[in-house]
Amino acid sequence: MKIALIAHDKKKPEIVQFAIAYEEILKDHQLYSTGTTGTRIMEATDLQIERFKSGPLGGDQQIGALVAENEMDLVLFFRDPLTAQAHEPDINALIRLCDVYGIPLATNMATGEILVKGLARGDFEWRKIVNPTIEKDE
Numbered sequence: 001m002k003i004a005l006i007a008h009d010k011k012k013p014e015i016v017q018f019a020i021a022y023e024e025i026l027k028d029h030q031l032y033s034t035g036t037t038g039t040r041i042m043e044a045t046d047l048q049i050e051r052f053k054s055g056p057l058g059g060d061q062q063i064g065a066l067v068a069e070n071e072m073d074l075v076l077f078f079r080d081p082l083t084a085q086a087h088e089p090d091i092n093a094l095i096r097l098c099d100v101y102g103i104p105l106a107t108n109m110a111t112g113e114i115l116v117k118g119l120a121r122g123d124f125e126w127r128k129i130v131n132p133t134i135e136k137d138e
């Protein structure tokens, strides 16, 4: 499965802890991230992540483009709801596209844990029906 990992600055410690805790599950998937989030996770784990631009420079939009192309299966986006973001329109656009295309989206760690545990037990098998390009053993 293709999984996007994104976190706002105040949530970066959380997503790093999350990636460490679920590394055994995440390592079997294709991982993508916005720039800084990916760097932080790769510094703390052995995960390989394809990094896009930093969020404020278009990274959320690049991940949104994959969602629109049916090339993303899960978005883990630990948002900071208490800090104004210069690129709020990009953030809203990514969240909107996940809803447009019915892509599972976690905006906080508690939801992320449920989705990743679901991923591990096979709850995402339906994505192989809507996206036949997903490898059978992913």
Ligand SMILES: O=C(CO)COP(=O)(O)O
Residues within 6 Å of the ligand: 006, 007, 008, 009, 033, 034, 035, 036, 037, 038, 053, 054, 055, 056, 059, 060, 091
């Ligand atoms: O701003 C972000 C998401 O909206 C995250 O971007 P970075 O991972 O580059 O900090």
